[in-house]
Amino acid sequence: MTAPGPVGPFATEQEARNSAAVREVWAARDAAPGRPLDAANARVITSACDRAGVELGAFDRRIVAWLAGWEPATVAVVAGMISRAAAARDRSG
Numbered sequence: 181m182t183a184p185g186p187v188g189p190f191a192t193e194q195e196a197r198n199s200a201a202v203r204e205v206w207a208a209r210d211a212a213p214g215r216p217l218d219a220a221n222a223r224v225i226t227s228a229c230d231r232a233g234v235e236l237g238a239f240d241r242r243i244v245a246w247l248a249g250w251e252p253a254t255v256a257v258v259a260g261m262i263s264r265a266a267a268a269r270d271r272s273g
Contacts, residue, residue, distance in 0.1 A: 187200070187259070189260070199253075218248040219248070221250070224252075225262070229262060
């Protein structure tokens with residue numbers, strides 16, 4: 181999974197559904213029909229955290245696993261917020 185860097189902000193759910201991250205989650209599911217989306221969704225969030233330099237603890241990973249159970253558009257919004265926050269931090273020096 182090569183989830184993109186900063187995404188959003190999203191004005192509508194449809195924008196989130198059309199994001200590259202969501203398309204990649206659905207592509208992963210299409211490549212392995214019947215497999216739950218959770219693993220691909222979790223990769224979207226953890227990839228955003230990795231790119232942002234966010235260290236995840238055990239409880240953080242439990243929350244990522246919980247979030248991964250949501251639909252891909254919701255996961256993309258959370259990952260987008262993480263990515264945008266990191267980009268803003270980097271721009272501010």
